Amino acid sequence: MNKIEHIGIAVKDMDISCNLYEKLLGTACYKKEEVASEGVNTAFFKTGENKIELLTASTADSPIAKFLEKKGEGIHHIAFDVEDILAEMERLKSEGFVLLNEMPKRGADNKLVCFVHPKGTNGVLIELCQEIK
Helix, strand or coil, rough: CCCCEEEECCCCHHHHHHHHHHEEEEEECEEEEEHHHHHHEEEEECCCCCCEEEEEECCCCCCCHHHHHHHHHHEEEEEHHHHHHHHHHHHHHCCCEEEECCCCCECCEEEEEEEECHHCCCCCCCEEEEEEE
């Protein structure tokens, strides 16, 4: 894993949250995107080398909708940049981690993504991200 790629924050209302984070970070959202396969709308902010991804549900049965219902707004995941997502997935499986998907999926911000089950990471959902070239 190269670095933290972004921190994902689940929010109930994207407009209100974008306004809040624009004020908080002193910068505008640079990208909004829907990831229909995951039932999520995203908004990205960059401050220095760091990125924040806001996530809100676009469908009532999406993982983000379930997260918000169970836990409320807050940190949803930490994403790590990886050079070779398939190799990193194999490495993690060999170390005993449980992956939430067998193959990487297309995610937001031009990335291939895979999630590591939080039961094996002290309750933290980990996302692997590889830039699509």
